[in-house]
Amino acid sequence: MIRVLIADDQALIRIGLRVLIETEDDLEVVGEATDGKETLELARRLRPDVVLMDIQMPGIDGLAALRDIVADPVLTTTRVIMLTTFQIDEYIFTALRDGASSFLVKDAEPDEVLRAIRVVAEGGSLLSPSVTRRVIGEFARRVPVGPHRRLSGLTEREREIVGLVSEGLSNDEIAAHLVVSPATVRTHVGRAMVKLGARDRAQLVVIAYQSGLVR
Incomplete structure (x- = not known):
């Protein structure tokens, strides 16, 4: 069973994701959070396999929570999928660089969401060639290191x-x-x-x- 934590400040998004995930026999929603602080607290307590987390949340945002999750030795097996409103979001590259395994646009098709959860839970990442070139390529070249x-x-x-x-x-x-x-x-x-x-x-x-x- 793949255990999922949902983090989004919009109740409608959380409800939609919960309903979608709980229709699947191999997936389970173990908790919901409305900001980064609550996400980190729940992640440490519940040890989910995957966190579906909005990039922009009040208080401690998704990027800060992501960095804390990645840095926490207790959560080394927890993978994070970032949720965003736009396909090209200036924060996506930062999220991937800081440890997110993938990202999803909030209006993604249900099958795409479910597939992303399963792929990431198995240690993979869901980055299509078009997304890779449009997002990572664009922002990595903007800030070459x-x-x-x-x-x-x-x-x-x-x-x-x-x-x-x-x-x-x-x-x-x-x-x-x-x-x-x-x-x-x-x-x-x-x-x-x-x-x-x-x-x-x-x-x-x-x-x-x-x-x-x-x-």
Whole structure:
């Protein structure tokens, strides 16, 4: 059972998400929060698998709560999906850089919401090629930081695969492109994440854009 915490200051959004999630046999809503402070308190107490959290909330906003969740050793297995009103939001890049596993537009289709929860709960990230290029690419290039300090530790194959991950390709698609097995791709992705200190694939994508591995 995937345990979900919903955080949004709009009651209508929380109700809609709860109704949607609780129709699924493998998903469960364990709590609701209306601001960042309450989100963090509930996350520490309930230890959810996934937090669906609005970026803009009163008091402590979603970005501040995200950073606290990511930094808390008790919540190392909790993944965060940020909710936003617009596909292109200046805060999305910051959220992905700071540890969000994915983001959803609030008017996303129900199937997309459910899929995102399941993918993120399994340790993946839901970043389509179009979203990757439009959002991460745009904002990472606006604030270039140069190559990651551990980038030199990657092998040539790992650098190549990180670049393909950043283009939105799945492990199976990368395997087909390179004519290797999906297991080999998973191994390379895992090693690259460890070397670069990336929490998940979403952060790996951010690092790749900022380091110039994607053109």
